[in-house]
Amino acid sequence: MQDDGWLRAFRRYLGATVLANLVWEFAQMPLYTVWQAPWAEIAFAGLHCLGGDVLIASASIWAALIVLKAERWPEMRFRRVAAVTMTVGLGYTAFSEWLNVSVRQSWAYSDLMPTVTPLEIGVSPLVQWIVVPALALFIARPSHRTKGASLK
Numbered sequence: 001m002q003d004d005g006w007l008r009a010f011r012r013y014l015g016a017t018v019l020a021n022l023v024w025e026f027a028q029m030p031l032y033t034v035w036q037a038p039w040a041e042i043a044f045a046g047l048h049c050l051g052g053d054v055l056i057a058s059a060s061i062w063a064a065l066i067v068l069k070a071e072r073w074p075e076m077r078f079r080r081v082a083a084v085t086m087t088v089g090l091g092y093t094a095f096s097e098w099l100n101v102s103v104r105q106s107w108a109y110s111d112l113m114p115t116v117t118p119l120e121i122g123v124s125p126l127v128q129w130i131v132v133p134a135l136a137l138f139i140a141r142p143s144h145r146t147k148g149a150s151l152k
Contacts (some may be wrong), residue, residue: 009074013140021053031113060089090129
């Protein structure tokens with residue numbers, strides 16, 4: 001049997017995270033006012049946001065692994081690590097969107113962006129931090145169960 005250790009799983013998670021967030025960032029660009037900017041500014045914004053996404057995703061999974069003491073992840077405690085990873089990523093994203101849109105006004109939503117009240121946080125970035133980590137974690141999940149191991 002092939003060893004599906006944490007490093008292999010983390011690489012799959014990170015690779016899927018990069019690709020899925022790259023697609024998501026550019027697909028949601030019309031929901032932000034930067035969509036009206038010159039193409040070079042749009043490209044910079046998308047790549048800048050992708051970098052932030054990768055940092056958030058990496059920090060989220062590392063925090064989950066450390067807090068849960070998941071030394072045998074992904075073979076054991078997979079679901080718990082996934083739940084904490086997604087909760088941390090979603091929580092940080094909600095805070096960041098609120099801070100950067102409402103307080104700092106670093107970026108703005110276009111009229112096309114649906115928002116969640118009362119903080120007026122964009123729906124697209126919230127959905128992004130449910131869909132993309134779920135997909136990346138699914139891809140990272142071991143393709144087999146070792147004897148006696150649990151994904152719980």
